[in-house]
Amino acid sequence: MAKDESGEAPVRTWAAEIVRRVGGAAKAARANGSARWLSERTEELGYRISPTVIAKLDSGHRGEVLSVAELLIIAAALEVPPVTLLYPNLPDGEVERTPGKVETALSAVRWFAGEDDTGSPEYLPRLLHLSREREGMIRSAKRQEQTLARMAARGEPIDGKSWPRIDYVSHIRQIERMMREIPGATFDEFEFNFPLSYPRGHA
Structure with missing residues (x-):
C-alpha cells in the first residue's frame, strides 16, 4: 500500500474502503429494492436510516462514516449476516x-x-x-423427540430395533460440562421441555 508524505499508511483511505465495500454489498443484496424501501425497512426495525444516507452508501460517497448500529440494522433489514456486508466475495x-x-x-x-x-x-x-456442537445436538434431540411422539400417538412400536434412540441428553450435558470450564462462557443449561419418555411398550 502506498504511503502518504508522513510515511504513514493512509488509514483514511482504508476506512473509506470499508464503507464503500459495505455499501456495495448492501446494494447488491437488496437487488431491485430502492433506497426508500431499505429506509422503510430500517424504520420498521426501530432504527431509521434515511434514503439519502443509503443513496450515499450505494454510490460510495459516504466517506468513512458508518456506525456499528447502521451496519447491524442494514444487515437485519436485508436479512443477511452483517459479516457478509463487511467481507463480501466469499470465500477467496x-x-x-x-x-x-x-x-x-x-x-x-x-x-x-x-x-x-x-x-x-x-x-x-x-x-x-x-x-455450535451443543446447538446441533439440541436441534437433533428436538427432532428425535417430535418423531417419537408422533409414532407413539399413532400407536407404533418404539424400541431399540425399530428405532435406535440416541441419548442426546447425555451428549448435551457433557458438552455443557466442558463449556463451564472455559473462562467467560455464559449460557443457560438447556431445559428439556419436550417428552423424554413414552407409555410402557413405546420406549
Whole structure:
C-alpha cells in the first residue's frame, strides 16, 4: 500500500474502503429494492436510516462514516449476516482486513468471528466449536423427540430395533460440562421441555 508524505499508511483511505465495500454489498443484496424501501425497512426495525444516507452508501460517497448500529440494522433489514456486508466475495475474494494487511474474505470472516487462533484468546475457538456442537445436538434431540411422539400417538412400536434412540441428553450435558470450564462462557443449561419418555411398550 502506498504511503502518504508522513510515511504513514493512509488509514483514511482504508476506512473509506470499508464503507464503500459495505455499501456495495448492501446494494447488491437488496437487488431491485430502492433506497426508500431499505429506509422503510430500517424504520420498521426501530432504527431509521434515511434514503439519502443509503443513496450515499450505494454510490460510495459516504466517506468513512458508518456506525456499528447502521451496519447491524442494514444487515437485519436485508436479512443477511452483517459479516457478509463487511467481507463480501466469499470465500477467496481479497479484502484489506487492516491497513496494508490483505487476505481472503474467508480469513477475514474467521478473524472477525474469533475462529482464527491468531490474536484470539486460546479458549475462544474451542468455545465457539462447543457452542455450535451443543446447538446441533439440541436441534437433533428436538427432532428425535417430535418423531417419537408422533409414532407413539399413532400407536407404533418404539424400541431399540425399530428405532435406535440416541441419548442426546447425555451428549448435551457433557458438552455443557466442558463449556463451564472455559473462562467467560455464559449460557443457560438447556431445559428439556419436550417428552423424554413414552407409555410402557413405546420406549
